[in-house]
Structure formats: structure tokens, C-alpha cells
Amino acid sequence: MRTGMLALALGLLTLRFLPSLPPGWLLLAAACAGLSLLFTRVYPLGFFLLGLAWACNSAQWALDDRLAPELDGRTLWLEGRVVGLPEVSDGVVRFLLEEAHSRRAELPKSIRVAWYGGPRVQGGERWRLAVNLKRPHGLVNPQSFDYEAWLLAQRIGATGTIKAGERLTPASGLGSWRDGLRQHLLAVPAFQREGAIAALVLGDGSGLSTDDWRLLQHTGTVHLMVISGQHIALLAGFLYGLVALLAKLGAWPARWPWLPCACALALSGALIYGVLAGFEVPVRRACVMVALVLLWRMRFRHLGAWWPLLLALIVVLLLEPLASLQPGFWLSFSAVAVLVLVFGGRLGVWGWWRGLTRAQWTMAIGLLPMMLILGLPVSSSGPLANLVAVPWVGMVVVPLALLGTLLLPVPVVGEGLLWLAGGALHLLFELLGVIAEWLPAWLPSDLPLWAWLLAAAGALLLLLPAGVPLRLPGLALLLPALLLPSKQLLDGRADVWVLDVGQGLAVLVRTREHALLYDAGPRFGDFDTGERIVLPSLRALNVRHLDLMLLSHADNDHAGGALAIQAGMPVRRVISGEPQRLADALGAEACESGQSWQWNEVTFRLWQWQRASSGNQLSCVLQIEAAGERLLLTGDIDVQAERALMQADFPLASHWLLAPHHGSRTSSSQAFIDAVEAQHVLITRSRHNAFGHPHPQVLERYRAAGVEVHDTALDGALHLRLGEHAAARALRREPRFWREK
Structure with a gap:
């Protein structure tokens, strides 16, 4: 019987590792086969199939309860009941809404909503709300928190932002009692704890x-x-x-x-x-x-x-x-x-x-x-x-x-x-x-399978009773996982990660011995992408210090996470197109147009429009060239700055182009696209952003020019191997059954 229980557990756990869910007919066949095998000598296989079929069916039910694609980004009036304890942080009220219904569409059973500057909300209340609904979607980066997997595990079928609302009924039930008790606990002085x-x-x-x-x-x-x-x-x-x-x-x-x-x-x-x-x-x-x-x-x-x-x-x-x-x-x-x-x-x-x-x-x-x-x-x-x-x-x-x-x-x-x-x-x-x-915590790098298996074996040996021989060699088996150096790049090659930070920008560029970060991601209230996304990604990629943090300009979506990154790891030098607008603690230097240098046979060139009249126009432009392959990072320059860049003594032609200003209609002029002659364009933005980035006309220009578009909102973080003329790797395209493509 224990063998059957173990097989059942393995079948249930297999769900976590599936790239996609099997079709319904195959799950039905697996369940029938499992039932028939329970009365044979291979009954463990029957238990395994039953566990797998049940887990996959349950996951499919949760996926089917997600917001319909045609409602993604739409604002609807709906009614629902607040469950659990609402969270309040920096003026934003977040809570879970259940039993939600609308006259215009069928809605998921659970919706997680945020109300910016909203009133006090209590568990057990019923509200009528105007909600801008979104399908579950999260940022995808190396070794980062998987928000979409978390939402699915909670069986939350949609998220949304509240535009307006009215309370229909007062709080009642267990939720109301718990909320009242929380308020009482928070009101009792206790050393600010x-x-x-x-x-x-x-x-x-x-x-x-x-x-x-x-x-x-x-x-x-x-x-x-x-x-x-x-x-x-x-x-x-x-x-x-x-x-x-x-x-x-x-x-x-x-x-x-x-x-x-x-x-x-x-x-x-x-x-x-x-x-x-x-x-x-x-x-x-x-x-x-x-x-x-x-x-x-x-x-x-x-x-x-x-x-x-x-x-x-x-x-x-x-x-x-x-x-x-x-x-x-x-x-x-x-x-x-x-x-x-x-x-x-x-x-x-x-x-x-x-x-x-x-x-x-x-x-x-x-x-x-x-x-x-x-x-x-x-x-x-x-x-x-x-x-x-x-x-x-x-x-x-x-x-x-x-x-x-x-x-x-x-x-x-x-x-x-x-x-x-x-x-x-x-x-x-x-x-x-x-x-x-x-002794602060450290984030391990992404380990190869062999190193992890050695670490698991070493931990098991060390945990065995004292009388078991060969326990101490287990410590040696742990060392590769703790001390394994990252894979070294060749001279003349650059490893580039365009991180998925939502409506913002953060690009990591590494050579064999050096690391550069172009922009640091945004900060929204208590959610600092520099701390929550960029730093963990850098550490997962085994970056322990930055030789240079280059902040194109001082806008929040480009420099908001800079202080958190500087506090989290050594940064030897900071350069910015707008150093005077940044915090003094950063110690930023001014971008020097025309400056260039080499790291491990990879060339870096800077440019800035000296006659700029706005922060976006002051963006410090960076071009990286490795083995003849070029990447142009443009910050938020507009059409006027693009024209100045085309007239400057600058080798503009590049294989990869970061779309200026996230694909805004004020940038990416046809003349600029033709001058760069890029084969690939990179767009960094959040889904359903309030600015409408990228503009449809801009996308049409790129596509008409035969430029392949890569979008972090659709592709997640992008990995380029500059100098190898290889295709980009998109993390969101890696198969996960819970991840929307």
C-alpha cells in the first residue's frame, strides 16, 4: 500500500513540472487506465495515473476560470463580496473580490483588485465597482518570483484596477470580525510592532x-x-x-x-x-x-x-x-x-x-x-x-x-x-x-543540474546518523553549488539581458570581466523594481558588482530603482544624462558625448544631444559593439534628438535597436529607422500601460522596414549574445502550463 501511496504522490507532484497540460481526452484515458490497473500487479502505475489525471484536471479548471481574452483591458461595472483582510500600502487598497458578477459578461470566481487612493474597505462587505480588468500576467525574469503561478495557485482568475465604486452592504460574517480585530490590534501601542x-x-x-x-x-x-x-x-x-x-x-x-x-x-x-x-x-x-x-x-x-x-x-x-x-x-x-x-x-x-x-x-x-x-x-x-x-x-x-x-x-x-x-x-x-x-542573505546563481544533484547528495550525507561512514565528504559535495564560478564569456563577446520591469527599462551588459547596467527600472510606492527584480536577477546571473551603472536620464521609470541597486551591491561608477536631478547619494557623473572605451575587446560608445531642452532629449545613448554586432540603447530620445543623432559623427547602423521612449509616437521616425538599419527592435513596457506604448503607427513602421519586434510585455526578459549573431531568447516563450503566451 505504501508503494501505491508513493506513486499517487508522484502523480500529483508531476503537475508542477509539465510544460503544458494534456488534452481532456488523454486525461480521461489516463484516469480510466489508472482505475483498471488498480486491480493488477502494476497497481502503482494506476495510482500514478489517477494522481496525474486529477491534478491536471484541477489545473485546467483553474485555467478555464481565467478572464476571457476579449475582456482583457476592458472596464466593467461589477458587484462582489470582499473576502479576507484588505491590504493598505502607500495609499493603495488591495483586496480579493469573490462572487463577482456583471450584467455584461461572465467573470472569474476570484478577482484581485487594487484601488489607488480608495476608501477603507472591510472583509465581508459587498461593493459595486468599476474595474479595469486584466488577465493574470506577471513579469518574467531570471530566478524571479512567478506572479502568474502564484495567482493560479490561489485560483485568482483576473486582476484589476478600480476606477470608482460604492458600498452596497456593510461588513458581516467572519471577515468583518477579523477585520475589526485587526483594527483593534493595530490601535494598541506595542513599541511600533x-x-x-x-x-x-x-x-x-x-x-x-x-x-x-x-x-x-x-x-x-x-x-x-x-x-x-x-x-x-x-x-x-x-x-x-x-x-x-x-x-x-x-x-x-x-x-x-x-x-x-x-x-x-x-x-x-x-x-x-x-x-x-x-x-x-x-x-x-x-x-x-x-x-x-x-x-x-x-x-x-x-x-x-x-x-x-x-x-x-x-x-x-x-x-x-x-x-x-x-x-x-x-x-x-x-x-x-x-x-x-x-x-x-x-x-x-x-x-x-x-x-x-x-x-x-x-x-x-x-x-x-x-x-x-x-x-x-x-x-x-x-x-x-x-x-x-x-x-x-x-x-x-x-x-x-x-x-x-x-x-x-x-x-x-x-x-x-x-x-x-x-x-x-x-x-x-x-x-x-x-x-x-x-551576515546578509545571498541569492544563489542558476546552477547546472549536476551541481544541484551533488549538493542534494552532500546534504543527505551530512544529515545521516553519526555512525554512518563517509558523512564528512558530503561537505565537499556542497562546495560546487556554493562556489561554482559563472560561465566565462570569450573576449569580443557581450552577454545582454533586457529585463522585464514593466513600464520602465533595465538592461544588463556583461563582458568577460565587467558588468554594466543601463537604467535601473522604476519604483512605484513601496514596489521598487530595482530591489525586487533587478537585484535578484543580477545575483541569479552571478553578477556581484557593477563596474558602471548608466542611467539614461532621471525619470522614475529609468532611475527609480538606482538607490536600491547601489545599496544592494558595489557600484564603482554612476553616469547619467541628468546627474543634477538624481539623488546626491548616487554620486552620478555627467554623460560625456563622444566618450568610448573597450572592455575585453567589446566597444562602448556614448552620445548625448548637447542642445537638448527636456529630460527625455537628454538621454545618454549607449552603443555596444561585439565582434561586429551592434546594439543601440536609446533611452527616451524623441524625433528631434534622433535627428541630431543622425547628423552627429556616430556609427549609427546597428543590428539591435532599443526602441526610443518605449515605442512612443514621438520617437522612432521613419528616417531614424532607415538610418539605423536594425534587424531587431526591442520594446520595453507593461501590458495595458496608460501611455499606449508602443504606438500602432510605430509598430507598423518597424514591420514595414522588415524589423523583427521583441516586446518584453509579450516575451518577458530577453537574452542576447552579442557577437554571435544569434537569435534572442525570450523567457516567457519557455513553456509553462500556467503562463500566458
């Missing part, structure tokens, strides 16, 4: 600042500030241990068997905590695992510790097959598997300190391969930070926060306990700040 307390009690992380999240990421303690399996397990374990202690002391009523009562109380506490936290997918997963562990403790301990873990995996995936698209799913089950492997077969009894220290260093080693393959930041200080933070949060902060929340109706007492919880959190964050400054 009210947002962190709300995160621990309600699972609402919107009260944590960007700096808070960055600090947690650097110290590997993010899991402590979101209600996860650890919090659910801690509460369940506390309630179970309380009953067990009373039974051991003889204080438990003899007529009530203590073990079933302990398990029932622990499960009840876990479920109540889960409901308090909104019962999101990670919390449901944790409750399922707690329930199965308690069942195993009561009746099935003889089957070993791996059985409840496998059963929990299957139950979670049967309930929500799309859970495997989320990194948290893999990390949570991997963490439990590491603990089972390390503690399951130990001899003797360990003290709590030895057990805690062993758990932290084995967790760091055991999760390293998973962090590497998922492209997540690896915290060097994680074991040390968690050694302090885990018991502090689990045994001090969470009990104080939950007890304080429970006793809020009691004057002074509840608020006093929350004040103490805030003080404990404040001390913790101060300590984490010191640790993060000493």
Missing part, C-alpha cells in the same frame, strides 16, 4: 514594512512572521503537552482518557488558530499535517514517522493540487522531512538545547538544495538567528500575543499583554538587525 503582532495573530503581513521583510529575509526568519505550520504546531503541541503534564501529575480526571483528550484539544486549538488566521492554503496544509500527526500518535505509531508525512502530502495535494506551484509547499514538507530524518532514529534522550541547536544547523543544510533549486535567498545567518528567534517567538511572543488578544475585552490586561509582546518583538528585531548587517 503592532503590524507584527497582527501578522502573528491573524496572518496579516500588510502591517510589516519593506525594511521589516528585508530584515527577516536576510536572517532566514520570514517563517516566524507569517502563520505557518510552525505556529500551528507550537499551539497544538502546547495544548497536547499541557494535558499530558496534568495527567502525569495526577491532576487530570481519571474518567477521561488523557491521550484522546489531548489530541482533541490540540486539534481544536490548531483549527481555531487556523480560522483566526483566515484558513489560507498554508494554514490548511498545517492543520492537515497536525491532524494526521495526532492520529498517528493515537493509533498508528507502529507504522513509523514517514507514514503521516506521506499521507499529509497526499491529502494536501488531493485537496489542492495547485499547492505544488508555491515554494512554501516544498519548503514546509522538506523541513518536516529533514526533522524526521534527523530526530526519527536517534538513540537516547537529548536535552532541549542540544535538540534546538541540532535542528537549526540540520535545517540549514537540509533545506539548502531546495532553496537553490527554487532560486530563493539563502541566509548565512539563518541558523544563528533562528536559534534565538524560534524559542523567543514560539515561547514568549506568540503566547503573549494570543493571550493578549483573547483578553482584550478585559480592561488593561489584554492591552498590557500585547504591549509586552510588542516589546519582545522590538528586542528581537533589534538583534536581527545586528545579525543581518553582519
